[in-house]
Amino acid sequence: MTATAAPLDLLLLPTWLVPVEPAGVVLKEHALGIRDGCIAFIGPRAAALKLAADDVRELPGMLLSPGLINAHGHAAMSLFRGLADDLPLMTWLEKHIWPAEAKWVDEAFVRDGTDLAIAEQLMGGITCFADMYFHPKVASDCVHNSGMRAQIAIPILDFPIPGASSADEAIRQGIELFGDLKHHPRIKIAFGPHAPYTVCDANLEKVQVIAEELDAVIQMHVHETAFEVQQAVEQTGERPLARLGRLGLLGPRFQAVHMTQISEDDLALLVESNTSLIHCPESNLKLASGFCPVERLWQAGVNVAIGTDGAASNNDLDLLGETRTAALLAKAVAGSATALDAHRALRMATLNGARAMGLESQIGSLEVGKAADLVAFDLSGLAQQPIFDPVSQLIYATGRECVKHLWVAGKQLLDDRQLTRMDEQQLTAKAIAWGQRISGHNE
Template sequence: MPDASAPLDLLLLPTWLVPVEPAGVVLKDHGLGIRDGRIALIAPRATALKHAAKEVRELPDMLLSPGLINAHGHAAMTLFRGLADDLPLMTWLEQHIWPAEARWVDEAFVRDGTELAIAEQLKGGITCFSDMYFFPEVASEVIHASGIRAQISVPVLDFPIPGARDADEALRKGLHLFDDLRQHPRLSVAFGPHAPYTVSDDKLENIRMLAEELDAGIHMHVHETAFEVQQSLAQWGERPLTRLARLGLLGPRFQAVHMTQISDDDLALLIESNSSVIHCPQSNLKLACGFCPVEWLWQAGVNVAIGTDGAASNNSLDLLNETRTAALLAKATAGSATALDAHRALRLATLNGARALGLEAHTGSLEVGKMADLLAFDLSGLGLQPVYDPVSQLIYAGSREAIKHVWVGGKQLLDNRQLTRLDEERLLATARQWGERIAAR
């Protein structure tokens, strides 16, 4: 047990502190103390200053909140950003993205693309993300070195993919990675069957068995388009979610990404199984996939988190902007201005994401004992005045450029907009080199 009488490693004194849990609370003129990478103190400023601290840092006009959690993405696809825009999903995948992946994706591509994605995410206040892409063992090395927190979802498809000749090889490598990272303080491993239409029943049953045995998450694109549902009805005589339920995949570990097509029966399955839904509004809008009914799900008690999807279909990894889109879209689809208010939108991007990834005991809210995964957002700007509700300003008026500081496990990874572990100039040069190579072919 940590020594509660020992000095704090760092005491932060923001103007506003938003813990997310309890819900809807904004604490003004409070301090947050960090010791051994965890939150050790939350108290009024005068009380906090009575505690010995190795470093005291004033954060005037700043909002301190949990770090954002990007619950779905394909990190290395930053190198395909803008490659094939304004196309329907299956045309985009089959005629452009899959051929490009076959041509370009190797270990170097994944290493460079993942590092670029991590840098972009840290500068946008993201302290944890879920990655579902090829060569996951390479991505894990980059993530480990960067200091960020992540869930690595091992991709499984019925056909050969970069780094695995078939689903069996992908699973074998995934199990090896799971064993390697079992005790890692920041990385966890989940199974990532791509989608119901790319993974057969026998492979899905194998994944279910392994996930149960290892208590691992299952991260999967589900009900992304109406065509996917129609195709499943024609092939299997049942909707994709019904098929997954029949195979035993649904449950608290299951992370259903997209879910733009939800019937009453689908909702009942989500509620009964306690599965999570990962909402990716901007990718769904750009690919004209449909609308996830977030308010309906929320009111029914379904845990809804948020993700950016990959930069090839978004085209940014800006979770703050994504969250604003989610809030506005929820109001339009529900026909109610009260749907997904600003405080609930922030919860979508923090604690709900942690719950979806099985990390709610460690991150997602500012509570004593949790890991110190934090962002400091500067509310002093001209376009953010006056400040009546700082959370409303963050969600409806804020930009990721106003995120000044980011800590993960108490370690500062962004200091006054400067990355502390990653070389931004080198990343820019590398990305441009990849762009020139890919564009030339």
């Protein structure tokens, strides 16, 4: 509990306040005060009401938590939502997604698709997301204009991609964008070598050197399927994660996405290197990629965050739903009903994501001094009653339609389910128009 004499910009009075740190805590009859975009007060309601505040908001029946953090996705792929469903990963990629990207992805596609994804995520309680997609400069402009927070990873592959004719050009663009945005309060530039099977050793070594020089994070799809690992072992005698370790990429700045295949040696490497893992359960289930052993990783001390992946393979950007799936799947995989309880699941969707991005000192929990990235969930509905543990009810009985209000750095971006900076009808119309163009081409 902290407060100073200067008036608060905003005082929020929810029924429940869930700080995430310390773990497992639910505060009742408490308030949160915001000043200059940061959390300036957390304390009992009675003490809060004695403070000067420019605006006081009662949030009856609501749970106030840190904003959700979507730690992996491909935002603009929202415009490919449902384009090629019910197919195995490599068929989906090689026969459908890559040809569609070659045909359609340009700056306009990325702008409209990223705006669509930002709006969907804000309405679902997400205040920060990690993106890895083409034309990252365009995506960063969308984030800047929206008021949202994001990690934008520069996609790097050995072959030409939309917006970059080579890996070297992509890396150059990444360095330039990193320099342009290094002081941006809400955007962090990262490097995104696509996967072990699409990036050679020489290019991975370049990324490793640059990331170290800039103190930038690296996000990469790793061990997404058993086939990927098996093929690498057959061709090189080495598992992909071991190769990344040998090349020096693993470490606290490395985010390994998917990791459905984890041997004892892989686990030891993750623990020893302090590498973060990004779990995308619904995409992995839909593409039949495999099961990430979340509870085993958690008990070993690995930082596990959660991501939706792109809407083309999920098919939504619903991190609350993703977290519920993660909690249920963790129990089945571990063979234990106590695996990944609701409070730890919420931590995975908030503070663990912040830690993976190197932002844990700024976001991910409700603590005085941190950025006021907050979401208010309405638990007053019939389907949430009765409430014994509001966090359990949030994870197991609540959908994203219960997201009522959302703030990023103290700015309200969702007010009573209405976007404050974006036009929902206009975004919907643009998405429908893209769908008509793309489906017309495919007929």
